[in-house]
Amino acid sequence: MRTRTIRPTTFEPTAFAFAVRAESLVVNAGRRRAVDGLDLALGTGVHGLLGPNGAGKTTLMRALSTVSRPGGGALELLGVPMSPDADLAVVRRRLGYLPQHFGFHPRFTVRELVEYFAWLKEVPSQRIGPAAQRAIERVGLADRAGDKMKTLSGGMVRRVGMAQAIVNDPDLLLLDEPTTGLDPEQRVSFRELLRDLGSDACVLVSTHLVEDVAASCEDVVLMESGRSVFAGSLDGLLAADPGASSGTVGDSAVERAYTALLRSARATGEGA
Amino acid sequence: MTTWHAPEALLRAYAAQAAPPAAAVSLEAHLDTCADCRARLAQALPAATASVLATARAGVLARVASEPSPVPARRWRSRVVRSAPLAWLLGCLAVLTSASALDVGSTQRPALVLLLSPALPLIGVAAAWGSRLDPYAEVTASTPAAGLSLLLRRTLTVLLAVVPVAGGVGLVRGAPGPGLWLLPCLGVTAVALALGGVVGLQRATATLGAAWAAAVVLPGIAGTGVPAAVTAQAGPWWAAVCALSLLVLVLRRSAYAALPR
Ligand SMILES: [Zn+2]
16 A cells, blocks of 8 residues: 655645746756756656766756756746855755765765765754654665665665655655666666655656656656757657557657657757 | 444444445445544454454554664764764874974974975865765755855864874974964965865865975975975964955855856
8 A cells, every 4th residue: 555645845835836947958067068958847746857878867967956057048946046146955955866876985874874864954853863764664775774885785775875865855856867776676666666756746767768767757858969859748759659659558669759759859950 | 524423233233243345344434534433333342352452452562662663873973074084084194193203303494294284184175075085975965054064064074183183293293383384274274165166176175285285395395494384474474364265265155055067
């Protein structure tokens, strides 16, 4: 049986229509314009961010997590415009972020690490212990909570990264390649967790695996060369491939539609 | 609000496992929401069923009480201090001890401890924000704790670690006391933080370290007298440098709100 979390904020009226709203967003990675005029609007639910390597997904995730500053255009997170003088702490308290590379101090235990991040996220001190315990349970690591990080497998480290991301019950959760290193069984329980989280938060999952998106996301943003070339429902993505309607809807159909869209985006790009 | 409550006859039939299935299902739905009827059902239970339930309840409670409760580990604060800077602290101690060993018997040139101490915090400060050596730099930058206050807190930790070590080594080996190197030490650190807001903390600390080596350490070793930067006359200048750097740092604090790149 699935349990649904009721938080104090669940009943508060939201003052914004979209958790993420970007208009002509530009983000630089070094000297490169990795995100180049992107438009985006994301509300509550699980959204997939698809695209080939180098499309600008990680750079976009870093800007949405407030880790790097936009180089141009407009960005609004949880109703707060990301102007140079914006109060970032207001947004950051309600943010969860799992970066592409999540390292660790080998001598930390799982619980120490998650509690440390709860503290950085300004979770009230009497709630740090219970919040960390719950996050660790949700990612299925309760039996390893007291173990040192260096004893964990790659998939487990990834799940600790997931636990720190959700320890403050974020309203905006950004996960960059979260399924890296997970075995098939872990992927299934991870998708269940995603659906649970997406019921009252905006979850953006960046991945290059089409199957991740097909299994757990309500809609898809497809990126290519720093721009969004498609944003809409999974059905809308399938409609982009004429062959998909006749076949069964599954990984391969999504994969074909994805390839077709990318090909046409590249053709347009070269023509322009 | 519910006005309907389970009739006594239905409760008795249900307790005796004799209620019709449809009635039992709707009664269960009502019991979920009504504490009064749950209490009445408990009264209606046959003695045998009631004793089984009581035994089960006692068993569950005993089991819960015997299991170790999740222990909140509060040790991470000390671990943060221990894990990263420990190696660096030992490094500082090694550098200063060998420097003071080299000082013995040499009266021609200023003490190496004096020449090196002001620049030692730079290595620790370099790791305080956005360092590639910090496995959490990226996530940390997305938390509300990130920013100037976290940077200053970590810098303070570095200074609180290095100053007593340098002072202690100086005391033991008879090198000049902190009176000569404490202000330069604070000044160099403050300049690193202010400059770091413009060019990035790693580049700033590397540049300053190189500049300190070229302008102070090398001339000192070469024996051209005590470098002006670590003399008593330089004290007021270093105080001014500290104040100016902190002013720049506060005015440009938004530079530390996000990672550079
Ligand atoms: Zn009732």
